[in-house]
Amino acid sequence: MTIETLTTFFMWCSIINGGLLLYAVVIQMVAPDFIYTFQRRFFPINRETYETVYYAFLGGYKLLYLVFNLVPYIALRIME
Template identity: 40%
Template sequence: MNIKFFQDFFLWCTIINSIVLFFWLLMFFLGNNWIYKFHSRWFKISIQEFHSIHYKGMAFYKLGIFLFNLAPYIALLIVE
């Protein structure tokens, strides 16, 4: 395996995870009430808690994309 393989790997990981994050954000904006009603049947949480959980989850996921996908990709570009 050469460095080009790992560059492509991390590039595609970044792209795929960014699409997942964008889909999550889109579903949260477009289907907010439906998602809240669906989950509030199982968990007793307020709408503010629900928004906070999703906001923190998206922030954590984005941080993970930057740290584990984008940073290694950029480092491999620099090393090459």
């Protein structure tokens, strides 16, 4: 596998995962009540706990996105 192939792979991984992260943040900002009531159907949870869990999820997802997608892509771009 060449550096160009890996660079392209990590570029698309970064774009797709960045889009999913952005989508999750925008949905939470635009319609937090809708998302909470939708999730409440599946998990009996109060609002404060839901917000804590959701923001922890977003923080963890952002950290994983940076470490496993964006940093390798930047490193490969530097290596080229």
